Amino acid sequence: MKQVIRLLREADITVNGDQPWDIHIKNKKVYNRVIRKGSLGLGESYMDGWWEVEQLDAFFDRVLRSKLDEKFTRTPQNMIRYLKAWALNLQTKSKASSSIIHHYDIGHDLYRAMLDKRMVYTCAFWDNATTLDEAQEAKLDLICQKLNVKSDDHILDIGCGWGSFARFAAEKYGARVTGVTISKDQAKYGRQLCEGLPVEIRLQDYRDVSEKYDKIVSLGMMEHVGQKNYKTYLNTAARALKDDGLFLIQVIGRNTSAYKADAWISKYIFPNGMLPSIKQIGKALENTFVMEDWHNFGPYYDKTLMAWFDNFDHHWDELKNNYSERFYRMWKYYLLSCAGAFRSRSNQLWQIVLSKEGIEGGYQPLRYSELGAKEHMMEK
CATH class of the missing domain: 3.40.50.150 (Vaccinia Virus protein VP39)
Structure with missing residues (x-):
């Protein structure tokens, strides 16, 4: 827990802070989940409602500019995925x-x-x-x-x-x-x-x-x-x-x-x-x-993704009969995390x-x- 909080501070992200890119923890199990599963744990815990950020795109811009993602890549699951991708043709x-x-x-x-x-x-x-x-x-x-x-x-x-x-x-x-x-x-x-x-x-x-x-x-x-x-x-x-x-x-x-x-x-x-x-x-x-x-x-993909999210969010009331709330969080995470990746x-x-x-x-x-x-x- 202390390790994650310290690393977030390096990216100017405060736990339960008042900036729009600060992370708000709803379930303290998120720390262990991220340490064990890296980016997969971070995304899945967001889908499960374990944490919130007012502006996900700004959060990921800071995370990626500070290269925090590289600190959580050496998980056992990631090593298995790497070996499979290196050894196998996954796009037959x-x-x-x-x-x-x-x-x-x-x-x-x-x-x-x-x-x-x-x-x-x-x-x-x-x-x-x-x-x-x-x-x-x-x-x-x-x-x-x-x-x-x-x-x-x-x-x-x-x-x-x-x-x-x-x-x-x-x-x-x-x-x-x-x-x-x-x-x-x-x-x-x-x-x-x-x-x-x-x-x-x-x-x-x-x-x-x-x-x-x-x-x-x-x-x-x-x-x-x-x-x-x-x-x-x-x-x-x-x-x-x-x-x-x-x-x-x-x-x-x-x-x-x-x-x-x-x-x-x-x-x-x-x-x-x-x-x-x-x-x-x-x-x-x-x-x-x-x-x-x-x-x-x-940099134009940042602007494109933000436009896509605005459209998606604006039309959610029309879409939610066909998609779950968890899908909404997944799709929001996808679009805005990618916007942050291009912005950084x-x-x-x-x-x-x-x-x-x-x-x-x-x-x-x-x-x-x-x-x-x-x-x-x-x-x-």
Whole structure:
């Protein structure tokens, strides 16, 4: 108990204090639970109502900036998880399918309430945007411009979600898009969303794609691939991409290499997920792709997650008939702890543009969508 209180003080967190990031203990068993089980114990005890914080995002910002999480990683359970992740492929086709169902097939009512009108479940781009809808549209537009999308392009969307990018690229740029997902609910909803457009949504593992495409995009998918499959993932994309094509990856990244995800996130939110590091991605890229551009806008994920939580919290009265109070605490903990991780710069958000042989004369990096660039120049 004294050890935990002392460590919290190092992060400017006071037990039962009056700052919005101070922790209020409801059950003193929480101390032993955190010491024994690390981050898993911390998250589960919050779900059980053993402690409260007025602003979870600010709490986790301070915890992670002070690297307190590293003081509670050497638990027996974590060591077993590390060895399993190092020795086994936790993202085989069968395991990947069960992991996706766990998170993405839990109910469209939740995601419709939480996300923007296009149902984009990846980081938004907030330059010159004031609403979540505007920020997500700016992100989709920026991707299309980075890929130089044209009306005669056939684009592959690996891990297409509910078809938000596919619909945008078809509507705004006239492109033909094939999206692949292993979520039955996402595939069904995506087909409805894209009805009447040159879009095909397939229920298919990315490893089974065999056709050639002008451009490839993969948004928020690499986090589910796993370090044992990074090379397979990139080789699959290289095989599917035409020689003069471009491939854009948007992925949450870590500052250091790891073989496993946070224990609580892995158990309750993204089973068998894992965030790659620059080193891990770079090693997998060797002899497969030329890296044309690497763009980090990680702080925007903090703002995106806070917008998602505001939507979720605002609509809870409509959702609570289908979800338990414990689910509310779990989902709140997920969104706000992740916001704190990005605010502390512990997590990053990268857009990476790749080519197969290098763009002749060089690739021209973009940092604003067409609308955002015009507004940015006007401000200057």
